[in-house]
Amino acid sequence: MTKQVLPLIEKIPQTILGFLESSPSCWSSSLSKTTQAHARILKSGAQNDGYISAKLIASYSNYSCFDDANLILQSIPDPNVYTFSSLIYALTKAKLYSQSLGVFSRMFSRGLIPDTHVLPNLFKVCAELSAFRAGKQIHCVACALGLDGDGFVQGSLFHMYMRCGKMGDARKVFDRMYNRDVVTCSALLCGYARKGCLEEVVRVLSEMESSGIEPNIVSWNGILSGFNRSGYHKEAMVMFQKMHHLGFLPDEIAVSSVLPSVGDSERLDIGRQIHGYAIKQGLLKDKCVISAMIDMYGKSGHVYGIIELFEQFELMETGVCNACITGLSRNGLVDKALEMFALFKEQKMELNVVSWTSIIAGCAQNGKDIETLELFREMQVAGVKPNRVTIPSMLPACGNIAALVHGRSAHGFAVRVHLLDDVHVGSALIDMYAKCGRINMSQVVFDMMPTRNLVCWNSLMSGYSMHGKAKEVMSIFESLVRTRLKPDFISFTSLLSACSQMPLEPDSCVWGALLNSCRLQNNVDLAEIAAEKLFGLEPENPGSYVLLSNIYAAKGMWAEVDSIRNKMESLGLKKNPGCSWIQVKNKVYTLLAGDKSHPQIDQITEKMDEISKEMRRAGHLPNLDFALQDVEEQEQEQALWGHSEKLAVVFGLLNTPDGTPLQVIKNLRICGDCHSVIKFISGYAGREIFVRDTNRFHHFKDGVCSCGDFW
Known part of the structure; x- marks a missing residue:
């Protein structure tokens, strides 16, 4: 505090000075006290003192009066680091990260050097904004000032790089840290797990052992969760086994974290072992464990495991019920899923958007198109708002049975709730309109999409191909090639289907098209060749047998018709009724x-x-x-x-x-x-x-x- 200001401060009542010196909890008593203090300070002429101004800025900021706080900062002729840091800290605390970074930019442009109190706040801001470039620049400033060795600076810098996904930079900071603890090590382990770096995870665990830092259950759960969420299922299972081998007892979080990986890998043997472990440890009382266990059995195709678990524990909890519906539908037991869903409604369960979306998707994926539309209607009557997953789940049903009115209704809903920017919603609308015979509307939806992925392009090409518009398909394909997206086999299939050229090994679709052509041309010899190929590629598809039978029947070859029908009967195949x-x-x-x-x-x-x-x-x-x-x-x-x-x-x-x-x-x-x-x-x-x-x-x-x- 400058000597020139001291006489002025003496004129300020001690109650005001005491108020400014008090903790923030006292400031919340009244905003009016802050404004009174501000008025007294202005009268005394002490407003240019950095210490007093910083306290006043902090006081206004406590009431989220950031404009007033900023005006005070701008009115100071020679602000110091302390006055700027007060506003930076307050804005960061209020999660106004961009504004906080802006204040620092003004501070730095005045030639004021950040200290070890300001830097951690700035790195937190960069972490929240994922502003890697800004964080890197501030890191360089810290290095130039020799402040990068400070423990608080290092810790915040490390977490900033972790949040931005820059594991190499985070590791460099970690290697220079003097005070590593289990929290920091656990964060590094989780980060490497998210990237699928199994060798690095094992290396860090070894380094922890050498340093005398023992991983705790949080460390292991972070590893399992990281591998699982990033789709590294094999690695998640390896680390779970390693965890158990080293004597750590997995808790409910660990079990529910690894089970999705077990299900996605279809390792039912491992899943059953974990099920047995969960029973011994009494973990099946946890709803997350039961949900994950049901999900694992569903992905592994073991439907009896789903039913047994549900009936054994009878835990009527929303997440568990959703897992049951999804698991049963995934394995074709959609009637059982509908029966269970009806039971949940009878028992007045709180069915959320996931519950409704799960049963709608299950019906749509199993050919129950009319039921899908009815459930979508019931969902809205029940007051549950569809989301960006629900709409793409039900639209295929509209296309399958040409329910154009329902499809348009879903389109209107998507417009009202601003879902058209979602590529999944957009591509589903394109497909629906094409299947309903409105390819012009498919084009309109495509043209209005702000961003498009490959699925959107493929849906449009498939739609035009379905309508026999070869020129349009070729034009769209050429436009696709000019983008940064790379065509896949679906893109080429649509192109070939429209143009009938084929430099590829024919698959069942191609042989099926040839068999259909044989029917049109009454070419029995070629039809028998195509049919034999189809019997080998799709032995359980009754359509191929029926088509060949129809070709024989058209020629009056009734003995051959009987032979095909007998073959179908021996294989347990039945003709789909028209x-x-x-x-x-x-x-x-x-x-x-x-x-x-x-x-x-x-x-x-x-x-x-x-x-x-x-x-x-x-x-x-x-x-x-x-x-x-x-x-x-x-x-x-x-x-x-x-x-x-x-x-x-x-x-x-x-x-x-x-x-x-x-x-x-x-x-x-x-x-x-x-x-x-x-x-x-x-x-x-x-x-x-x-x-x-x-x-x-x-x-x-x-x-x-x-x-x-x-x-």
């Missing part, structure tokens, strides 16, 4: 091939008879090659009219206003006769009709199809 979906008035309807129990079957049959007569007058006869049954001609014709896509289109004609476009989704490939009939209907009824089968989109309009009759 099924089509159509959306009418915001509701999706399902029609099965040959279904005579439909409530409107009489009206549908009457309408079909009308269309059949009109077709015959126009010279169109049914293509009995696609009847695929060794029966009389009349029965074959009746069987053809029972195909699900015809039923769906006629159902749409009956239940929508004239001129309304119809959109149908079929679970199998559209047959040639259905293709001809729907072409006729599009002209006869004046309707645009979109039909998506397992191969592509067909856009029927004015008696013409977009595929050029190559389906």
Whole structure:
């Protein structure tokens, strides 16, 4: 405190000086006292004293009056390090890190040198902002000033480099530290584990042993958690075994940290051993352990382990229930998952967004598309807000059954809650619109995305390929190549699918396309070659057997048809029944091939008879090659009219206003006769009709199809 200011300070009442000298807890008694003290200081002329100004800055900052504190700092003619550090400390404490760094920049520009009190605050700020370059520059300043040897400076500098993921720099600081302890060593171990550096982790453990520093349970948990979260599953399991071998007893955190790695590695043997250990140590009382154990069994494909654990402990806790739903759905037991979810609702459990998203994703991934949409509706009625995981989970169901209204609704929700910047949401929307026959909307979504990853590009190319637009696919591929992204096998598959060139070893998709072409060309010899290849690549896919059987049937080769059917029966394979979906008035309807129990079957049959007569007058006869049954001609014709896509289109004609476009989704490939009939209907009824089968989109309009009759 300068001698010139001392006479002025004597004029300030002692109560004010006492207030400024008191601890921050006393300042919170009243902001008015701070303003009173400020007024007295201004009257006395002592406002230029650095010590008093620093106290006043700290007092204002305690009430988050940072603008007032900053004005005081700016009003001081010759501020010192102490006045600046008061505001830097206060801003850092209030988590206003960018402003704190800005004050330091002003301080340094005045030629004021930071001390060992300011530097730790600055390194903390850089750590929180992940401002590695700024932290590196301040480190250089500390080195130039000879302050980098201070223990507090070293500690904060070390943690700054760790937070920024700069393990090499962190290690250099660590090697120079005089006062290493188990906390610092544990942080270094965790950092190396996150990077997957197993050798470095082992080396640090060895150095700790040499230095007499014994790792504690926190050290080991940091290692396990670090390896697991970064996807280094093998390393996590190795360190868990090493931990146990050295005599450290894993606690509930260690067990729940390593189990995800065990599940992702599908090491059920190790998982069972950990399960036994958890029982002995009484760790299965912990909900995190049970959740992780259920998740491990689910990833390992051991569904009975899931059910047994749940029934044994009956811990009705949200995280445990979510793990059960996910585990069961992952292994195809979606009906059991739905049953369990219904039980949770009955028991008034607090189901969160993860609960709803898990069951929605499970249904969507297991072909329960209508259930998926119903659950999504229930979720919103229950007041649970979908997130950026929920939307991409349910959108595939909209695409699968062409539920365009539901898809648009989800799109609108994503817009309202600002989710369109998420690449997963965007790519799911692109795929949904393409499958619903609105490839133009797929392009709109793609164009509006602020950032795009490879999945977004692939979704757009796949959509155009599905619609048979080869030129657009090639154009998009060329644009993709010009970005920093590297095309993968999905990119090339979409390109090849659109262009039909093939410099690669054919896979099941290619042989399947060839077998379909053989059906169109009635080429039995080549069909048998393609089918044999498919039987070897996908022995459990009934579609290949059925397609070859259909080719034989079209040729009247009924003995060969019986042979294929017997082979399917011996392998336990069943033909998937023909099924089509159509959306009418915001509701999706399902029609099965040959279904005579439909409530409107009489009206549908009457309408079909009308269309059949009109077709015959126009010279169109049914293509009995696609009847695929060794029966009389009349029965074959009746069987053809029972195909699900015809039923769906006629159902749409009956239940929508004239001129309304119809959109149908079929679970199998559209047959040639259905293709001809729907072409006729599009002209006869004046309707645009979109039909998506397992191969592509067909856009029927004015008696013409977009595929050029190559389906």
